[in-house]
Amino acid sequence: MPYLTLSDASLAYGHVPLLDHASFQLDPGERVALIGRNGSGKSSLLRALAGQGALDDGVVWRQPGLHLGYVPQEPLFAPDMSVFEAVVAGMGEVSSLLAEYHAVAHEISASPERQVFLLDRLHHLQNALEMRQAWSFEAQAEQAIQRFSLDASARVGTLSGGQKKRLALAQALAVPPDVLLLDEPTNHLDIEAIEWLEDMLRASAVAMVFITHDRHFLDRVSTRIVELDRGRLQSFPGYFADYQAIKEKALHDEASLNARFDKLLAQEEIWIRKGIEARRTRNEGRVRRLEQLRRERAARRERQGRVELAIDAGKKSGRLVAELVDVSKSFGDQAVVRNFSCRLQRGDRIGIIGPNGAGKTTLLRLILGELAPDTGQVRLGTRLQIAYFDQFRTQLDEEAALVDVISPGSDYVEIGNERKHVIGYLGDFLFAPERARSPVKSLSGGERNRLLLARLFARPANVLVLDEPTNDLDIETLELLEQLLQDYTGTLFLVSHDRAFLDNVVTQIIAPEGEGRWYESVGGYGDWLEYQKGRQRERQVVQRTGGAHRTVSAKHPATTAPASPESLAEKSSAGGRRKLGYKETRELDALPGRIAALEAEQKSTMLRLEDPALYQAQPDEARRLSTRLAEIEEELMALLERWAFLEG
Known part of the structure; x- marks a missing residue:
């Protein structure tokens, strides 16, 4: 049984139909990414699904008893509310009692002269909350506030844009909803918060519809993509890359069909303009077809044009x-x-x-x-x-x-x-x-x-x-x-x-x-992640080997202070290690040379990647070198771990 459905929905803004007899269904467990051009009506559709916006025509059906959480693109909160008050505001009738209980409990320690009155008020509120079995709500609110790293007593007016977005998410998730509607949830969040949100949403069983421009978030979270294009909703299974391939073919087929239609219409317009011949043949069926073609062409909605971006780099700066x-x-x-x-x-x-x-x-x-x-x-x-x-x-x-x-x-x-x-x-x-x-x-x-x-x-x-x-x-x-x-x-x-x-x-x-x-690190975000993993592996090696480590340079986290073959050989000859077999002894003797060769290759690769011209002239080579750099780091870490083991 679906959680909610949209049937034959119509909504217009001025003369532009945002929804043109559109239909949609959300089933349990689905995580639907709603995409489309700016101004296509995505946020209006989400508000209608949340019950906070009206349709011109059509029906939104929600499963009876459905608990729904909604996070708008720009959450609105009263600036003088506390974070706790804002979170419990979405909990129905008990929200005001919980907010007052929380405020009185904090005021007792700050106002000793009013302690008797405040304790009496706290007792009254406690009884009212117990009658409504609302203590679990308070625990859920505090858990949500802690989960999103917020200060429960802070005033909303003092929060940054990212903190307000986290507050809105905390409010929506304080009582786990059956359906979650998110409008641009990654706006104002930093990468760490976005990745945490991705993991949390993937692990939850909540069904959701979300609007996003973040392609990485979309690919990690969504189970289905729905596009709003010229008033119609179309569903695409699979990942964003699959959607792009299907959409490109659909647009090509649409352009070919429109071209054939326009050619036929032009031919019929030429025929009707002949006048005398058209009236002489009295081909009324052909005239009616032309009128129908004209109506179809007038009703056809063209795809919104593409932004034309160009920039003048001006005169060259100094090197x-x-x-x-x-x-x-x-x-x-x-x-x-x-x-x-x-x-x-x-x-x-x-x-x-x-x-x-x-x-x-x-x-x-x-x-x-x-x-x-x-x-x-x-x-x-x-x-x-x-x-x-x-x-x-x-x-x-x-x-x-x-x-x-x-x-x-x-x-x-x-x-x-x-x-x-x-x-x-x-x-x-x-x-x-x-x-x-x-x-x-x-x-x-x-x-x-x-x-x-x-x-x-x-x-x-x-x-x-x-x-x-x-x-x-x-x-x-x-x-x-x-x-x-x-x-x-x-x-x-x-x-x-x-x-x-x-x-x-x-x-x-x-x-x-x-x-x-x-x-600094070379490459994009993915390369930086690899550097981070390499640094983490280094720290683990240091912990396991009791201090044997490489020095990380300030400029390149994946770059290590080269250990000379001589210094490694000295270490390999030091006493106190377990007795090695013949093969292990030969392997240990060869390790300094292998490590030195890899570090030399690492250094030369990084020097090449530092050249900005490489990315413009040879982008494929730049990608290959970036991949090789990550491989070198992994090989070095494996050799160092092996060396530490043999030395131990």
Whole structure:
């Protein structure tokens, strides 16, 4: 028996049908990813399924007694509520009693002069909660708050965007729902929180429908993909790659069918215009067919166009973009950056990752010279033209018209050697001419991101700084942005929690190590993960061997301080180890040479991967070298473990 169904649903926004007699069914155990272009109506559909939005026509049926949890894209909470009050607010009639009990219990220790009154009130609340068997609800609320690493007494108004998203998830999951509806659950969450959420959702038995642009999240969590396209819902089994293959073929078949239809219609239009011949033959059936063809063509909804992205990299900057030497920055007792050194050159594409609050923005401002370090030196290159994409969109004036945001005081923008009218340029970013004078406040989240990208790309820049550019963008626009950045000849700094986007765009990662320490690694997010695993294996070897270890370099976590064959030979001849057989003795003697050869190959591979030109001229070779680098790390770890065993 399904949990919920949508039957013959219709919903229009102005003259645009968002749902056009659409149908959908969610069965127990399903995890459905709802995808589609920005503005296609995904959030409106999710609100209708949650019972928080009305349809123009059609029916939403929910199984009787169904407990449903809903997390909107931008959760709204009263700023003066505590986190505990916000979580229990979704628990029905007992929520106000639980919230008051929690507040009174905290006030007793803070107000000793009112202790008698407060204890009496607490006793009254306790009896009321026991009558409603609500103590399990309190335990569930506290468990959910702890699970999402929130402070129960904190005020909602003091929370960051990521914390508010976690709060909304805690509220929805405090009492385990039968069905969970999630609108962009990964927005504002850092990578660690996203991966935790993936694991939690995969392990739970809850059925869900979720909207996401995060392709990695989509592939790990979904059991089925449903696309909302021009008002219709179509289901695709399998992974995102399977959907892409099926969708590409469907669009090709649709284009061929439309071309044949348009050719037939054109032929019939030519025939009817002959007039005399058409009337003489009195072929009324053919006239009626033409009228039907005209109606079908008028009713046909064309697929929304693609965003046209282009950027002018301007004049080349100097070869050096920025150099940091032993840079440190603290705020009070909190060390955000400690003794960090790096050298960044023209053409580098750098991803900066880390948990929320780790100091990514601070590090970026230090690199760009916008913030002075407490100690150390920062040297900037020459001829830098910097363009900045702000995840909070503070550059957008809510009251300004779209044309004024793009080109204030002028009707034209210049992209490279091409001069475009601002209305046409906005059209490249899917803004219709009639919306050009609309204020920014009328735009959705995805539209605001597209507008900010349009503003960013309207000016030449040889250094791009993108802070969470992927939030609210649909998958098709994300892929176009990836392609643009891959072809971009300037220098890119990308702060992002989108793992697929990082893997497809950046050539090196800067990540925090804790206590204000940061390090660089070559490659994308997947390569960084391999480095992390290698470091973990190293720590395990150190623990097992009682201190025999390699020194990790500051720049490359997978790079080790080379141990010379002589030093290893000295260790192999030291006393105190168990007696070895002939074969083991020969193996131990050969290990120093094998390790030295691998470390030499590791060093030369990393030097090649440091060259930005390699990723543009020979992308396949870059991928091969990255794979080989990970293999070398695994081989080295295996040899070191074997050496430690034979030495033991």
